[in-house]
Amino acid sequence: MNTITTIMGDTWDTIALRAYGGEPRALPRHTQLLMEARENIRLLDYQVFPTGIVVAVPDVDDYETADSLPEWRK
Numbered sequence: 001m002n003t004i005t006t007i008m009g010d011t012w013d014t015i016a017l018r019a020y021g022g023e024p025r026a027l028p029r030h031t032q033l034l035m036e037a038r039e040n041i042r043l044l045d046y047q048v049f050p051t052g053i054v055v056a057v058p059d060v061d062d063y064e065t066a067d068s069l070p071e072w073r074k
Contacts, residue, residue: 001056001058001059002019004018004019004054004057006051006053011047015049015055016030016033019057020060034057037056039056040055043055
């Protein structure tokens, strides 16, 4: 598991974009993975992060491709 250190103004979404890249369809799933990581539970009160908070970045398998998404998510 990697980590990312926040910069002032980061949100869960911007951290997910930096950690996992800019695939728009995957952003909600990546954000959810960050927020559900056991190491990040103590950070859930943050909506906007200050500088210097270390956020755990769980590894992601190839869990979602366009073919594996439900029809409503394509």
